[in-house]
Amino acid sequence: MSDIILHQWEISPFCQKVSRILKFKGISYDTVNYNGILGAKVPLLSKVGKVPVIDHNGQRIQDSTRIARYLEETYPNTPRLYPEDPNQKALAELWEDWADEALYFYEVYLRVNDPEALDEAIRISSIGRPAYEKPMVKGFILAELKTQLFFQGLGRMKSENVETEFRRHLDRIEQVLSQSEWLVGDSLTIADIAVAAQLGEVIRTSKKFRKEILDRPFIALWYKKQTG
Numbered sequence: 767m768s769d770i771i772l773h774q775w776e777i778s779p780f781c782q783k784v785s786r787i788l789k790f791k792g793i794s795y796d797t798v799n800y801n802g803i804l805g806a807k808v809p810l811l812s813k814v815g816k817v818p819v820i821d822h823n824g825q826r827i828q829d830s831t832r833i834a835r836y837l838e839e840t841y842p843n844t845p846r847l848y849p850e851d852p853n854q855k856a857l858a859e860l861w862e863d864w865a866d867e868a869l870y871f872y873e874v875y876l877r878v879n880d881p882e883a884l885d886e887a888i889r890i891s892s893i894g895r896p897a898y899e900k901p902m903v904k905g906f907i908l909a910e911l912k913t914q915l916f917f918q919g920l921g922r923m924k925s926e927n928v929e930t931e932f933r934r935h936l937d938r939i940e941q942v943l944s945q946s947e948w949l950v951g952d953s954l955t956i957a958d959i960a961v962a963a964q965l966g967e968v969i970r971t972s973k974k975f976r977k978e979i980l981d982r983p984f985i986a987l988w989y990k991k992q993t994g
């Protein structure tokens with residue numbers, strides 16, 4: 767068994783972010799999945815009640831951003847996530863926060879409003895669980911995500927407007943990557959990992975937007991470099 771246990775939902779972009787960080791740093795880890803109705807146990811993992819959560823050396827850390835900082839401090843001899851230069855570090859952290867707090871809601875919107883993407887997300891969320899749990903999982907996920915979107919605001923916008931805004935975000939990422947191999951500085955940072963984790967969930971669930979994302983040549987190249 768590894769030193770680190772990652773408690774996760776396979777479909778969560780924040781859990782994917784932590785997986786990508788652990789792989790980038792070459793840190794071995796085991797996962798505990800909360801697929802199907804096991805999702806009901808997620809609120810018991812921490813006071814916040816969300817995944818990802820990691821366990822390491824008797825400590826439990828919740829929130830992908832806090833986990834990223836913890837891993838950077840705890841494994842100083844692994845590749846850096848945060849640039850050394852303070853200005854670049856600030857920029858990388860801003861990208862990270864933008865991916866987690868803004869781009870995330872587009873990913874959720876595109877999943878909830880495209881029946882094919884939703885079915886794929888439910889399929890992934892039900893892997894390893896009995897078939898009868900699927901309708902319950904679908905009902906729970908839909909209710910949860912629609913509520914999030916309603917209060918955040920995107921859920922009350924016309925889908926054509928949300929899609930246009932999402933494309934504008936893609937264009938901005940493409941613009942930056944047309945000038946530089948990585949989002950900040952000259953090597954992969956937390957900025958690239960956080961943005962790729964959100965786009966990765968769109969890519970693996972939405973046929974329509976997978977094409978739109980990967981038709982942007984600089985994003986496609988940058989994404990491939992991170993995923994192999």
Ligand SMILES: N[C@@H](CCC(=O)N[C@@H](CS)C(=O)NCC(=O)O)C(=O)O
Nearest residue numbers: 778779780815816817818829830831
């Ligand atoms: N800011 C948190 C967000 C985590 C998050 O929203 N996780 C979702 C899965 S994608 C979750 O656990 N939702 C369960 C809930 O809100 O009850 C992070 O970066 O870890």
